[in-house]
Amino acid sequence: MAKDNRITFYDLQHASGATTSPFVWATKYALKHKGFDLDVVDGGFTGIMDRTGGRSERLPAIVDDGHWVLDSWAIAEYLDQTYPDRPTLIPDPVMKPLIEFLEGWLWKVALGPWVRCFAVPYRDRCFPEDIAYITESRQRMWGKSCEELTAGRAEVFGKVLPELELLRDILRRNKWLGGDSPNYADYRALAQFLSCASCADVPPMTEDEPLRDWIDRGFDLYGGLGRIEGMYPLFGYQPRPQDPPPFDRTPREFGLNTRNTGLASTAKETAQISGKDKAGSDA
Numbered sequence: 001m002a003k004d005n006r007i008t009f010y011d012l013q014h015a016s017g018a019t020t021s022p023f024v025w026a027t028k029y030a031l032k033h034k035g036f037d038l039d040v041v042d043g044g045f046t047g048i049m050d051r052t053g054g055r056s057e058r059l060p061a062i063v064d065d066g067h068w069v070l071d072s073w074a075i076a077e078y079l080d081q082t083y084p085d086r087p088t089l090i091p092d093p094v095m096k097p098l099i100e101f102l103e104g105w106l107w108k109v110a111l112g113p114w115v116r117c118f119a120v121p122y123r124d125r126c127f128p129e130d131i132a133y134i135t136e137s138r139q140r141m142w143g144k145s146c147e148e149l150t151a152g153r154a155e156v157f158g159k160v161l162p163e164l165e166l167l168r169d170i171l172r173r174n175k176w177l178g179g180d181s182p183n184y185a186d187y188r189a190l191a192q193f194l195s196c197a198s199c200a201d202v203p204p205m206t207e208d209e210p211l212r213d214w215i216d217r218g219f220d221l222y223g224g225l226g227r228i229e230g231m232y233p234l235f236g237y238q239p240r241p242q243d244p245p246p247f248d249r250t251p252r253e254f255g256l257n258t259r260n261t262g263l264a265s266t267a268k269e270t271a272q273i274s275g276k277d278k279a280g281s282d283a
């Protein structure tokens with residue numbers, strides 16, 4: 001298997017060569033996590049059937065010494081099963097539904113809205129032969145033209161940012177979602193920010209975004225896998241006066257998983273909910 005440590009990887013790119021699909025990004029990271037060198041088959045949205053010899057209309061796809069694997073989850077599971085001696089992507093099968101939940105939530109609150117905000121650059125950065133296909137298929141997929149979606153985006157950016165607080169909370173307390181080192185949970189979540197960065201013609205997140213450290217470390221992994229040409233800055237959004245605060249600036253003393261962890265935190269919460277903290281300060 002994997003002759004000379006190489007696996008063939010079918011990419012889905014913009015004309016710049018930057019990978020754009022989150023599924024494909026997650027797979028690229030998964031292959032690097034396993035320590036493989038990639039033989040990249042370049043290309044965009046049209047012609048996937050031809051490139052894959054009629055095997056798939058969607059990407060990613062890999063070929064490992066003649067063995068085809070289609071679908072990003074199937075690829076991650078195949079890599080762990082076939083190469084158990086290399087770093088594990090999904091430490092336990094019970095993690096799969098949790099990672100799917102994380103990904104579904106993040107997609108709903110962030111990537112879904114952002115990709116619509118960036119519908120015009122997402123389309124215009126495609127290879128020339130893909131532009132008509134993306135124009136038509138995305139209008140059917142999203143129910144509006146790329147221009148209509150992008151025109152309404154000023155109302156969207158500021159609303160997305162406060163929604164990311166749950167992810168910030170976890171990553172304030174953990175270096176990676178995988179703990180001390182990244183695993184497939186990190187790659188599935190990072191893939192959404194990587195995908196966004198391939199489309200963003202204006203930055204959607206503030207300079208002081210608390211997720212920035214994790215995102216930057218993620219983009220830097222494997223020799224700067226996320227720092228390729230055709231990626232655009234994610235940080236620099238200037239909230240409008242009418243936008244809600246983009247993130248919580250107060251330390252979360254009583255966060256869901258950090259409250260009542262011992263007498264000190266119990267005493268603080270008890271004082272607060274019994275009104276005794278106020279009674280003390282009023283006296």
Ligand SMILES: N[C@@H](CCC(=O)N[C@@H](CS)C(=O)NCC(=O)O)C(=O)O
Nearest residue numbers: 021023045057058059060071072073
């Ligand atoms: N379940 C598949 C989904 C793959 C998928 O939908 N890929 C999209 C990229 S985001 C694609 O190939 N699109 C080609 C097209 O839209 O024609 C996986 O996880 O790999």
